[in-house]
Amino acid sequence: MAKDETAQALTIRDLQKSFGAVRVLTDISLSMVPGDFLVLLGPSGCGKSTLLNCIAGLETITSGQILIAGRDVTEIPPRDRDIAMVFQSYALYPTMTVGENITFGMRVRGTPKAIREERLAEVASILQIGPLIDRKPSQLSGGQRQRVAMGRALVRHPKLFLFDEPLSNLDAKLRVEMRAEIRRLHQTVDASIVYVTHDQIEAMTLATQIVVLRDGLVQQIGSPDEIYDSPANTFVAGFIGSPPMNLIPATVEQREDAAVLVFETEDTDGVTLDIGDRLPREKFAGSRSIVFGVRPEAIGLEGEKPFNLPADLVVSSTEKTGSDQFLISSLGGAGLIARLSAESRVNGGEAVRLSLDPAKAACFDPGDGSLIHSFTDR
Numbered sequence: 001m002a003k004d005e006t007a008q009a010l011t012i013r014d015l016q017k018s019f020g021a022v023r024v025l026t027d028i029s030l031s032m033v034p035g036d037f038l039v040l041l042g043p044s045g046c047g048k049s050t051l052l053n054c055i056a057g058l059e060t061i062t063s064g065q066i067l068i069a070g071r072d073v074t075e076i077p078p079r080d081r082d083i084a085m086v087f088q089s090y091a092l093y094p095t096m097t098v099g100e101n102i103t104f105g106m107r108v109r110g111t112p113k114a115i116r117e118e119r120l121a122e123v124a125s126i127l128q129i130g131p132l133i134d135r136k137p138s139q140l141s142g143g144q145r146q147r148v149a150m151g152r153a154l155v156r157h158p159k160l161f162l163f164d165e166p167l168s169n170l171d172a173k174l175r176v177e178m179r180a181e182i183r184r185l186h187q188t189v190d191a192s193i194v195y196v197t198h199d200q201i202e203a204m205t206l207a208t209q210i211v212v213l214r215d216g217l218v219q220q221i222g223s224p225d226e227i228y229d230s231p232a233n234t235f236v237a238g239f240i241g242s243p244p245m246n247l248i249p250a251t252v253e254q255r256e257d258a259a260v261l262v263f264e265t266e267d268t269d270g271v272t273l274d275i276g277d278r279l280p281r282e283k284f285a286g287s288r289s290i291v292f293g294v295r296p297e298a299i300g301l302e303g304e305k306p307f308n309l310p311a312d313l314v315v316s317s318t319e320k321t322g323s324d325q326f327l328i329s330s331l332g333g334a335g336l337i338a339r340l341s342a343e344s345r346v347n348g349g350e351a352v353r354l355s356l357d358p359a360k361a362a363c364f365d366p367g368d369g370s371l372i373h374s375f376t377d378r
């Protein structure tokens with residue numbers, strides 16, 4: 001055992017899961033400490049819900065091991081795992097009041113009335129739903145129902161909370177409000193949470209750790225900053241950020257004093273960009289093809305960022321969002337999006353000089369997409 005697993009809120013070891021002959025989760029290993037907010041992030045169908053259901057015990061696993069709070073629960077039924085789950089569909093009992101919905105599980109288990117009322121009052125105060133306790137679900141808004149569903153989980157004081165896309169049925173404005181509420185809740189009750197979403201903004205704003213999944217395989221595990229600054233591969237780079245990282249085919253060429261980046265262009269010999277000594281020789285011996293990844297906010301108009309591109313690029317269009325203006329162009333045969341300030345005066349069809357800041361850039365292998373070099377490496 002590498003770490004003290006009795007101190008972990010959750011440990012998953014070499015988990016495999018197949019439905020019949022179809023493998024949906026491969027070699028999943030991860031762990032989280034108590035108080036972590038672990039987000040399982042990936043596109044639809046990548047296996048997030050299946051993994052959450054395996055943790056809950058709603059799905060059996062094909063092989064591997066699951067420990068919750070240091071206890072091996074691999075063979076233990078869901079009700080004995082000390083977990084509470086919140087689903088996308090809140091599944092409240094329509095004929096029961098809010099209070100009855102929240103205390104239902106305790107009544108089934110025969111918890112004394114005094115304790116039930118104490119727990120209900122505690123949850124109602126945390127979630128600010130006191131005035132709703134005697135209402136029926138049909139008399140609640142979507143956000144209020146979601147809050148009651150969370151109350152039902154909170155009241156159990158479980159070792160682990162499991163959330164499966166709890167906000168995806170809410171409209172955009174409410175989703176932002178509930179996101180803030182879930183973050184506050186996590187800070188208030190110091191809970192250990194595993195949270196499934198396909199929404200990278202939700203993941204970035206809520207998580208202490210993000211697990212990026214693709215086709216049932218872990219792509220990267222890290223804090224939001226680590227995943228944003230040093231994506232492990234082009235899939236993660238293209239999934240995180242809105243708009244995501246630009247991924248531009250390029251060549252690294254060695255010159256006498258330093259390596260340079262060369263981007264192909266249609267009509268010239270290419271655009272050569274010297275970014276100083278930032279391409280270390282040990283990683284870029286000789287010349288090699290790469291995919292150069294650069295965040296939209298690391299690209300500016302000439303002079304705004306440390307390194308100017310020595311050629312004009314044609315602006316295909318611009319998009320204003322109020323606070324920003326996105327400039328859409330192309331470089332090296334790939335689309336390029338820059339995030340400029342809303343005051344920048346640039347129009348579609350114009351030729352512009354751009355500059356970039358390699359601090360939020362990275363080089364990837366064009367074959368398997370893996371990270372070769374991140375400029376935020378220390």
Ligand SMILES: Nc1ncnc2c1ncn2[C@@H]1O[C@H](COP(=O)(O)OP(=O)(O)O)[C@@H](O)[C@H]1O
Pocket residue numbers: 019024042043044045046047048049050051
């Ligand atoms: N009960 C099941 N039987 C067969 N295949 C399933 C079952 N549940 C999920 N799958 C398949 O497993 C894959 C992962 O599904 P899921 O975990 O629901 O993905 P996500 O939650 O990331 O959208 C999908 O290809 C899905 O079709």
Ligand SMILES: [Mg+2]
Pocket residue numbers: 048049050
């Ligand atoms: Mg799902």
